[in-house]
Amino acid sequence: MKKNYTFWIMLLLFTIVKFSFAQTNLVPVSARIPELKLWVDAEEQTGADGSSVTTVNDQAGVVSGISVQGLVTLNITPDGKKEFSFAGLDNYINLGQPAALDFTPGTDEFTIMGLIGSDIPGDGTLISRGGTSGVQYHIEISNNKFWVRVGGNPSSNRFDLSNGLIDQNINFALAVSQNESKLYINGQLIETKGTEGIGTATYDEDILIGETTTWDWEYSDHIRSVGMFSKALSSSEIQAIYSDIINPPAEPETGTAGLWNQNGSNIHFNMGNVAIGTTDAGNDMLAVNGNIRAKEVKVESANWPDYVFTEKHKLLTIEEIQKYIQEKGHLPNIPSANEVRANGIKLGEMDRLLLEKIEELTLYIIKQEKKQIELENKLELLKSKLDKKSIEH
Structure with missing residues (x-):
């Protein structure tokens, strides 16, 4: 009887709570966590093949004011996939300098991931935040390898084990903690760099996709999506996101009780954020405008x-x-x-x-x-x- 009572109470709670979905369906389900700070996806764009990209939105609902510099076009592949196409020097997506993406190397954890588009990519910058003398964080492809600079230009910045693995439609992820960085390709850990690959330098510069302000090392290929997180994602989290990208799970219908699942005496909510006593959960999975009583809270x-x-x-x-x-x-x-x-x-x-x-x-x-x-x-x-x-x- 207690089990059924709990179930109906939760269903009642569901009917009176207004849910806030700041993150769109373009964000993989497994990536919809509080630490998600940016998700830019070409699928959000409308227009014909080869049309200019003029507006770019953050599907995570955190960063605003994203602009396009020069010529970035929308490429539509034969299988209907949309991707950003970069035309080379001085053509990039400018994320600005949002506080949410101001990751301090050596202090903050963060993860940058992206999905490369069609065609095997050539050399160039994928994403970078840099200054005239170095970079705060930077990912590029050079000589068929991933090069990563974190907190300046550390001596150990080349991921040699990525040699030969760079291909079209691959997903890359860089997970950075205080003293190490890990490179993943298609959800699999490829190589780990220790403290020799982590500096502490920061630069008051815009964050660019497809270019860097430090030197002319532009990207002339395709990118389908870029995501950034304020934590060093674990291997299982990165694998789950990659799995959701290549095999997106079916989206449950908004506003139906199917969003709730019961497993024995436990009830869980499948997706999105929950707001109680307010209509805005922001980027928090649970927002409560009122008091919360508990015997213990584990953080x-x-x-x-x-x-x-x-x-x-x-x-x-x-x-x-x-x-x-x-x-x-x-x-x-x-x-x-x-x-x-x-x-x-x-x-x-x-x-x-x-x-x-x-x-x-x-x-x-x-x-x-x-x-x-x-x-x-x-x-x-x-x-x-x-x-x-x-x-x-």
Whole structure:
């Protein structure tokens, strides 16, 4: 009886909740996660074969103001697939400088993936964010291999094992964490680069598909889609997305109870975002305009601050912290009151930041304790010397 009661309660909840689908059906089902920050797909374009592309939208619903520079055309293959066709130098899609795509190398995790179109691609830039002296992140094809630059121009930037694997209609994915980058082709891990392939440089430049602002290394072939995520996707996640791209699952009808599935006593929602007490879920899978009661909340974190106790972690001096507080009015790396008021806080991220500060405070206490012991030892030695002189006199 309890099972049936739970089921009907969930069905009732479904009927009164308004669902927000910021992500369109062009986004693979497995890619519809909160970390999806961009999905540009040529299938979104309308027009005849060879027509100019004038507007490009983000199917993830995050990035706006995407523009086209020069001549980018819509190519329609014999099997009806749509793809962007780039005409070479100074012809590209400009994503601008959205904060959602400002991934800091060596600090942030991110994934860039794309689906190459028809014809075996020649040399050129697939996607790049760069400056006059280097790139923040960059993927290109050169000499039949993928070349990747993350956080500058690190010495280890060529994925040699991709040699001979570049072909038409392949899916590539670059998953970057704090200390390594992994290249996948058609859902399979090809090669891993360690810290030697990760820099920390950032550049205040536009993000371009098909070109780079750093040097003239334009792309003159086809791209069907580009996706970007604010996490280093796992192998299983990348495989699932690739599978959805080549064999798209049937889309359930919006507004029907078929979106809910029951598995034993469990009920799950198949796709899209859920909004309760509001009509806008934004890019969150669940948005609630009201209080939530729970006995426990489990938050997963892939970047727990054990790094504070490593030699690489830079511990600010007390003077530097004091100066920062005087200028900013809050601790370094901690959001200000205005930021929290405008954007709220993420529990997992805030717990990580607070623990980071606790661990740094522990190191300060240890340093202070050592200095106090040293001072006490010096005082004891001085006292001993004074007592000895007093006895001699």
